[in-house]
Amino acid sequence: MSYASYARVIHYATSILCCNKGSMDLVELYRKVFRRFDITENDFWYIVRKCPRFAVVRSAGASERGPEDWGSDCTVVAKTSLRICKNYTKYECGDCQELHLCKYFVYGNCRYGKGRKQCKFSHDVRSEHNYPLLRECTLHELHEEDLFLLLLQNDPTLLPEVCSHYNKGSGPYGACTFKATCTKLHICQHFIQDDCRFGHRCKRLHAVDEYGRRMLEERGLSGEIIHDLPFIYKNVYRLSLNTPYPEREGMALEPMVRPAPQSEERTEICLHFLRRNCRFQDQCIRIHFNLPYKWEVFDGECWRDLRHMEEIERTYCDPRNTHSPGSRPVDFLTMTRDSDPVRRLSTASSVNKPPHYILTTQWLWIEYGKADDKQRVTSLTSRDLEVAYLTDSNAEITVMKGHRQYYLSFQDMYQRNPKHNTKRKVRRRPRFISITEVEEKIAR
Known part of the structure; x- marks a missing residue:
């Protein structure tokens, strides 16, 4: 399968998950993807396990051996590192790495967006600020409603918490003293965790009731989202269980990679992985990344990807530039950002490989x-x-x-x-x- 097909598989699988309330049984997802793409079980398993767009959640006692053990005990949940900027609506943010959007637009119920009076906050996911962020995470082709569901189940600031007191004690409101006026959601915690043994006989709610609906509508959530909330909360819980691979924040395609190495030895990007044919996979001695360059900053504990990686690279390639653009620029001369060390990883130099090798790094001595x-x-x-x-x-x-x-x-x-x-x-x-x-x- 070509690299371009690999990118399309990720996009298509993300769309399917979002259309299915954000998650799906692994086998069923594979079947749907296979109808459009000729992809093997091994390749698909590698994608969902390694790509940070997905979280694979297994039930207790499920096998870890691989795709030959696939079954209904594996669920794939859609992930993203993008968030809605909390300071945007307070007029306290200029240029940041989070989306500038009206929260009620994401909720599907902004009253200004439906009337003559225009909302003061952006309803444009493709704005000058938002589009580059979406492109970096390869979400720029996703439908708005799919993007919003993805945000709802990943951004912890968008939804109210589940009331822990409701899930304790007896009575219709459990131990919650606020009862019908509680600003947290009254729903069975075990239902969300997929381990409620009482099923339809449970005394706790397995759906949003009249009081919960009223509270959520006051917060601005649309009826359609409220209806889907139990599924969204299940996905929020599943994502909390999953041990995440680091989010790839500064590139247009979120790749299938393992955490960045702590040592300085492995600094060359694998050319074979770029062409989607590295036979060593996790045992490869080179970095697996989807671009022939990679910009990282050391945060005191480990190397983390920089955002706006393509723009940093574009600026760096012009020898006249000494700093990258943005409010927190990279100093190309000292290779630092705010005194934190910065490094650039790349593929092998073009002089070390035969001419037919693509995506080697052509270094220019100005x-x-x-x-x-x-x-x-x-x-x-x-x-x-x-x-x-x-x-x-x-x-x-x-x-x-x-x-x-x-x-x-x-x-x-x-x-x-x-x-x-x-x-x-x-x-x-x-x-x-x-x-x-x-x-x-x-x-x-």
């Missing part, structure tokens, strides 16, 4: 091998310098330009003129490749 305004050309090309640099990154080499001689130090990245004792900074930057270009190259 101005080398090109004629200047006097038509003078350096004795070494950008490729020559790259070969020398990879051979010995601490070396100092001699470069001729016309009749002038220069010393180029790889260690401090300066070019020095020994005659006049002047020097200037040298920059080695990669050729930029967009997410779209990556997908097109693999598709071809």
Whole structure:
């Protein structure tokens, strides 16, 4: 299966889950996906286990051996790391990494959106602020109602809590002293956890009653969402049980990867994984990622992906730039963000692989091998310098330009003129490749 197909499988499976109230039995989901995509059970199992878009939740005692043991004891739940910005409606947020949307629009019941008076807050999921965030998480093609369900079961600030006191004691309201005026949801906790042994004979609610409906409507939730809330709360609980793979926050395709390594040794991105044919899978000694570059920041405990990865890469590839855009820029010269260390991982250099290898990193030594305004050309090309640099990154080499001689130090990245004792900074930057270009190259 090609890389482009792999991305489409994730999108299609997400759509199916959202249309099915956010979760589905693993076998049933596979059957629906298989009707459109020729994907093996092993490949599908790998996707749902490794891609952070999905959580696989097993019942107690279920086997961990693999897809040959599939059954109704496995449920797949749709996940996302995106959240609604809490400060947006307080006019306290300018540029952040969360969606700027009217909460009641997500609830499906904004009164301003239905009348002549326009809502003060955005109802546009494709706004200049929101669309790049959706694209990074590959949710930009998802229907609005599917996106909203995804947010409801993943963003803990959008729904009221289940009342723990209601689930204690006896009586119609349990031990809840607020009774019908409680602002938390009265519903059976064991029903949500899929372990209520009383079924329809249970004294606790397994659906939203009249009082709960009234409370939820006052909060702005639409009748359709209220009807589906028991299923959504089940998914919220399932997601709390699942041990998550780290969310991939800064890329257009959420990949099937394991947590970022703590050591500095594994810094090369696997070319075979990019082409969807790495036979080593979890045992691979290289990083599995969906792009030929990866930007990470060290938070004191581990390396985490940076958001807006494509934009950071685009800026970095221009040698004139020393900082990335945004309110918390990456300093390309010191490779830090707010004093936190930043690193860029990449695929192997193009000089180390045969020409037919796609998505290698083409490093460019700026101005080398090109004629200047006097038509003078350096004795070494950008490729020559790259070969020398990879051979010995601490070396100092001699470069001729016309009749002038220069010393180029790889260690401090300066070019020095020994005659006049002047020097200037040298920059080695990669050729930029967009997410779209990556997908097109693999598709071809």
